[in-house]
Each structure stands twice: as C-alpha cells, then as structure tokens.
Amino acid sequence: MKEKFFVVELLKWYSIHKRDLPWRESTDPYHIWLSEIILQQTRVNQGLPYYLKFIRSYPTIKSLANAPEQEVLRLWQGLGYYSRARNLHYSAKKLLSENDGILPRTYKELLLVKGIGKYTAAAIASFAYKEKVAVVDGNVFRVLARIFGIDKDIMDPAGIKEFYKLAELLLPDKNHHIYNQAIMEFGALHCTPAAPGCDECIFKKMCFAYKHDLQSKLPVKSKKVKKKTRYFNYLCIRHKNKFLMKERDGKDIWKGLFEFPLMEDKKEKDHDEIIERFNKTEISVDQESKVFKHILTHQTIYSKFYVISIKELGDFNKILKDSKCKPYNQHEIKKLPKSMLINKFLEEYIFV
Numbered sequence: 197m198k199e200k201f202f203v204v205e206l207l208k209w210y211s212i213h214k215r216d217l218p219w220r221e222s223t224d225p226y227h228i229w230l231s232e233i234i235l236q237q238t239r240v241n242q243g244l245p246y247y248l249k250f251i252r253s254y255p256t257i258k259s260l261a262n263a264p265e266q267e268v269l270r271l272w273q274g275l276g277y278y279s280r281a282r283n284l285h286y287s288a289k290k291l292l293s294e295n296d297g298i299l300p301r302t303y304k305e306l307l308l309v310k311g312i313g314k315y316t317a318a319a320i321a322s323f324a325y326k327e328k329v330a331v332v333d334g335n336v337f338r339v340l341a342r343i344f345g346i347d348k349d350i351m352d353p354a355g356i357k358e359f360y361k362l363a364e365l366l367l368p369d370k371n372h373h374i375y376n377q378a379i380m381e382f383g384a385l386h387c388t389p390a391a392p393g394c395d396e397c398i399f400k401k402m403c404f405a406y407k408h409d410l411q412s413k414l415p416v417k418s419k420k421v422k423k424k425t426r427y428f429n430y431l432c433i434r435h436k437n438k439f440l441m442k443e444r445d446g447k448d449i450w451k452g453l454f455e456f457p458l459m460e461d462k463k464e465k466d467h468d469e470i471i472e473r474f475n476k477t478e479i480s481v482d483q484e485s486k487v488f489k490h491i492l493t494h495q496t497i498y499s500k501f502y503v504i505s506i507k508e509l510g511d512f513n514k515i516l517k518d519s520k521c522k523p524y525n526q527h528e529i530k531k532l533p534k535s536m537l538i539n540k541f542l543e544e545y546i547f548v
C-alpha cells in the first residue's frame with residue numbers, strides 16, 4: 197500500500213516539477229548513452245553544454261567513431277574523468293566495426309559494452325527501449341534509504357542488493373520508464389543530500405528519515421576513499437617559439453592528454469632543491485610559477501611550473517631524458533587536449 201502510494205504520488209510530482217532537458221525528449225539510445233556518460237560525476241548545468249557540443253559535432257555513433265581520439269578528448273576538456281571519453285570513443289569504434297554503429301537493445305547486452313555499467317545500461321534500456329528495469333543512481337539510493345528507512349551501506353554489495361530489490365519491487369507495470377526518471381529527479385531537486393525540502397514534502401507522513409530525524413544519516417555510505425596528495429613539478433621547456441610537450445600514458449589520471457615534462461615528488465620540495473637540479477646542468481630557470489592547487493575527487497595536486505629556455509633541443513636531455521616529448525607552437529598547443537591544470541597555467545603565464 198505504502199509502495200503504491202509512493203509511486204502514484206511521485207509520478208504526479210514529476211509531471212509538475214520535471215525539468216526540460218534535451219535528452220529527455222529523445223528516445224535515441226546514442227543520445228541517452230552520451231547524456232548518461234557526461235552526467236556521471238557531473239552536475240546537469242555543467243554537463244548540458246558538453247552534451248549539446250557532442251551531439252552537434254558527432255550526431256551519430258558512426259561520426260563519433262570516425263573522429264580522432266585527440267579531438268574527442270579536446271571536446272571533453274574540462275569535464276574531468278577522461279576515461280569516460282576514451283571508453284565512449286573506444287566503444288563507438290567497436291560498435292561501428294562489429295554492429296553497424298548500433299547499440300544493443302537489451303539491458304544484459306548493453307552491459308557488455310565497455311564503459312557501460314549497471315546504471316547506464318539500465319538508463320538506456322529503460323529510456324530508449326522501455327525495458328522494465330530499475331535505474332539506480334545516487335539520487336535513488338538517497339530517496340529509498342530515507343523514505344523506506346534502509347540503513348544498509350550503499351558501498352557494500354549486500355547493501356546494494358537490498359536497494360536493487362526494493363527498486364525493482366517499486367517499478368510499476370506501466371510507465372516504468374517515466375517512474376525511473378521521476379525518482380531520480382525527485383532526489384536531484386527535492387530530497388537533496390544536504391538540504392532536503394522536508395517541510396513541503398509530499399512524503400512527509402510516510403518518510404522514515406523525517407519521522408526519526410535521520411535525513412543527514414541516510415543513506416549510509418561507509419567507505420570513504422582517502423584523498424591522496426601529489427606534488428607535480430612541470431618543466432615548461434621553450435625552444436625558439438615552441439614548447440616541449442607529450443601525451444600522458446599509463447594507468448594514471450589524464451591518460452591521452454598533453455602536458456609538459458613532469459617531475460613528480462612524494463613530498464613538497466623546497467623550490468631551491470628543484471633549481472639546484474638545473475644548476476648542475478648549467479641551464480637556468482627563466483621563470484617559476486605560483487603554486488597551483490588542483491582538486492580532483494580522490495586527489496589534490498600541488499603544482500609548480502618552471503619555464504626554461506634552451507638553445508638546442510639536445511640540451512633538453514641534460515635536464516631530463518624523455519624521448520616522447522615533441523615541440524609544439526602556441527597554435528598547436530591550443531588544439532591539443534589538456535588538463536584544466538595545464539590550461540590554467542598556460543592562460544596565466546604563456547598565452548598572455
């Protein structure tokens with residue numbers, strides 16, 4: 197009874213309060229895929245211009261697949277979590293070569309596409325194909341935990357299972373795709389993490405968290421990822437009118453983006469210590485930047501840039517042996533995909 201009331205009232209609430217968002221007007225699975233990948237870890241206001249840019253530049257999976265990776269990363273620049281863009285591009289290419297650029301039609305098959313997890317597969321299956329499957333994101337965890345009083349950990353597999361069980365039980369036979377949108381929207385707009393609108397809430401009478409004053413305790417999320425602190429010293433090496441840069445590789449952040457040669461330190465080094473390393477090479481630092489503090493979800497990076505002019509490209513080896521670096525002029529650098537940290541430095545110190 198309680199469950200039925202919840203679904204009916206939620207659908208009414210949604211019909212009045214829903215936002216007009218471009219991907220909601222579409223049943224094109226590619227548009228939904230793109231919007232869901234962009235909106236992971238990103239607020240709607242920030243993600244919307246990126247979604248529009250991507251749809252304009254790559255209106256189909258085929259056009260995305262045929263674009264060079266650097267161009268895709270450049271368009272993604274500023275959104276962070278670049279593996280999302282790389283996986284999106286990789287999967288578009290794979291879909292084009294193996295399935296004529298068409299996404300699979302079922303939840304189970306969608307899960308086989310790289311970069312599509314449970315949430316995104318459910319969103320595409322529900323919104324594009326109207327498959328009856330529960331879409332569970334952070335908003336849904338929060339709304340269910342508070343209203344139905346679930347105190348299981350949303351980071352723990354057993355806890356997650358319990359949330360999915362309830363989410364599936366609540367799915368109505370008709371309009372389940374609208375219900376999925378509605379519960380996420382209710383969490384995003386009304387039952388928000390820090391300031392839920394309890395006083396005007398339609399579920400006040402049935403809400404467990406409201407009755408027991410537990411809004412700030414639910415949902416339970418135990419495993420907090422410890423933030424790492426890193427210290428990046430970038431060597432911004434100028435040769436004539438060009439700067440040495442290279443593409444980041446490995447399993448670290450910003451794979452595929454371009455940066456200056458990097459010396460990473462475990463501790464904050466006194467800058468004299470860095471300068472000393474150059475003095476040994478008889479190459480002097482023209483300019484050193486302020487310290488840039490760059491905050492990512494799981495790490496904080498303190499970064500300093502040292503601008504160094506060299507007469508011969510070979511002099512670079514006296515500072516650091518790195519054969520992957522190539523010289524780029526300012527025009528070329530502007531076109532390369534780069535992290536926001538590198539961009540901030542360039543705008544404050546180089547492109548002025």
Ligand code: SF4
Binds near residue numbers: 398403411
């Ligand atoms: S009463 Fe408060 S905590 Fe409960 S559903 Fe409404 S907004 Fe969320």
